[in-house]
Amino acid sequence: MSKLHIGPWPKGKGWEPVTHGNGELPRRDNVQFTVSDLAPKDKLTANYTYYIYQGSHIDTGRKVLCKGVSATGTSASFETQPMTYNVEDFGELVQSYQSYLAAVTKNVTIGIASTDFTRLKQSGYNLCFAKKVGDAAYNVVWRASFEYLEDNDFSWVPQYQIFGSNQYKDGITVKASTKYVTMGLGEIVTLNSFGQLGAPSTGGKSTAINLLNEYGPIHPGISQLSTGVDGQTISTPIYAAPQPMVKGAADFTPIEKVLVWFEQKIETSTIFASARSSSVELDLTFVNSEARVYDGGEWRKP
Numbered sequence: 001m002s003k004l005h006i007g008p009w010p011k012g013k014g015w016e017p018v019t020h021g022n023g024e025l026p027r028r029d030n031v032q033f034t035v036s037d038l039a040p041k042d043k044l045t046a047n048y049t050y051y052i053y054q055g056s057h058i059d060t061g062r063k064v065l066c067k068g069v070s071a072t073g074t075s076a077s078f079e080t081q082p083m084t085y086n087v088e089d090f091g092e093l094v095q096s097y098q099s100y101l102a103a104v105t106k107n108v109t110i111g112i113a114s115t116d117f118t119r120l121k122q123s124g125y126n127l128c129f130a131k132k133v134g135d136a137a138y139n140v141v142w143r144a145s146f147e148y149l150e151d152n153d154f155s156w157v158p159q160y161q162i163f164g165s166n167q168y169k170d171g172i173t174v175k176a177s178t179k180y181v182t183m184g185l186g187e188i189v190t191l192n193s194f195g196q197l198g199a200p201s202t203g204g205k206s207t208a209i210n211l212l213n214e215y216g217p218i219h220p221g222i223s224q225l226s227t228g229v230d231g232q233t234i235s236t237p238i239y240a241a242p243q244p245m246v247k248g249a250a251d252f253t254p255i256e257k258v259l260v261w262f263e264q265k266i267e268t269s270t271i272f273a274s275a276r277s278s279s280v281e282l283d284l285t286f287v288n289s290e291a292r293v294y295d296g297g298e299w300r301k302p
Contacts, residue, residue, distance in 0.1 A: 002054050004035050009049040009063055019043040021075070025054045025062060032067065032079045041073035049081065056202050106256060106284045107155040110148070110229070111293040111302060117150050125262040127229060128276070129154055131238035132255035133222060140174060140221075140237045141270045144263070147230035156226040160254065161235055162189055162197065162209055164218040168244075170273040174221060174237040183209060185254075191215045208251035217244035222252050237269050256284040260292065260299075 004025060005017035021035035035052075038044070046068050053061030064078040110127065112120065127148040130138040143154070162183055163176040181189050181197045188204035190212045191197050204210025211220055221240040227233040239252065261279035266272075280299040282290040293302050 001036075004052050004054055005058075005061075006035065006038075006044065006050050006052050009051045011051040011058075011061070015051070025052055026080050027062075029080050029082050032077060034075060034077050036075040038074050038076060044069050044073075044076050050078070052078070058202070105155055105157050105288065107153060107289045108258060108260065108282055108284070109289070109291040109302075110152045110154065110260060111291070112148070112150050112152075113293065113295040114150065116294050116297065120262055121146075124264050126264070126266060127152065128261050128263050128266060129226075130259040130276075131156075131224060132257040132259075133239035134253045134255065136239065136242075138259045138276075139242065139271060139273065140240055141266060141268055141272065142224070142236055142238050142258075143226055143228045144266050144268045144270070145229050147228075149229075152229040154226065154229055154258075156224060158185060158254070159225040159235070160184065160209055161223040162211060162252075163221045163223065163237075164191060164195070164197065164215075165221055165240060166218065168219045168240055168242055168271065170271055172271055173267065174240050174269045174271060176221065177218070180223065180235075185209065188212060191218065205251045205253075208253040210249070210251045211245075212249050213245055213247050215247070217246055219244055220250065220252065222254065224254065240271060242273075258282050258284070262294070 001022040004021050004023050006019050007015055007017040019038050019040055021038040023035040026033055044066055046066050048066050050064050051061050052064050063081040063083050065081055067077040067079055069076045126144040126146050128144045129142045131142050161180040163180045164178040166177040167175055178197050183189055183200035186204055186206040187200035188210035189197055189200045193214050195215045209222055219241045221237050223235045224238045225235045259279050259281050261276040280292055284290055291302050292299050
């Protein structure tokens with residue numbers, strides 16, 4: 001018998017089980033089975049559709065139909081269903097995903113005083129952002145844009161990619177030597193002995209991007225999705241490890257802090273080793289939005 005987790009169908013972002021029990025989840029369609037020792041009780045309704053997964057494998061569950069609930073509410077019978085979606089299911093998934101994005105989206109608003117705006121544009125300055133990872137210093141230009149205006153929005157969501165690089169040098173553009181693998185916080189990926197990144201799985205530190213390196217010396221890197229001041233949504237590097245990682249395990253924790261500054265002749269994904277002058281750090285750990293105005297060469301709150 002294994003622990004089974006039961007919740008609403010369809011399984012969207014932010015999904016949580018409503019009850020737990022013991023049983024074995026069949027892998028074929030239209031197979032009946034029973035879940036016992038339900039706790040909490042009285043959370044299931046006969047003839048309703050649910051999503052069940054076994055153990056810690058949340059993304060390998062099944063769509064099931066509840067055939068009946070015992071009089072005590074401590075057990076229920078189910079039948080596995082094909083993993084198909086009705087029109088109503090798609091609507092629920094879209095609504096769930098949109099609610100999730102609204103809850104986790106971080107946004108920074110940057111205003112620029114008119115006199116400063118003219119001077120910065122005439123001198124060819126880019127508006128730059130960098131993202132904090134763990135205790136490491138900011139070291140990669142997340143986004144650099146010349147398409148800024150006097151009022152700008154920059155936003156991001158917790159959607160990440162991991163990669164490995166054979167190069168790290170101040171002033172160069174981060175270049176991946178492996179493929180990029182999309183993964184979420186709490187997932188772990190293995191770089192095998194041939195230097196290939198596998199598919200992510202659960203089991204890593206819950207707040208981090210986790211890597212098991214079986215290959216040898218390599219510079220791990222992390223990319224994150226953002227929407228720049230130009231309106232383009234892309235995933236670009238936020239971090240590259242300055243020192244090569246040897247065989248073993250490591251984790252990288254994105255921190256909701258960003259560095260903002262203006263700089264000439266610098267591009268997105270550029271590695272930098274020194275502190276950026278006239279910069280401001282914004283902490284969005286406990287808030288979803290922050291705003292600053294660049295006025296007279298100084299940063300201030302609006």
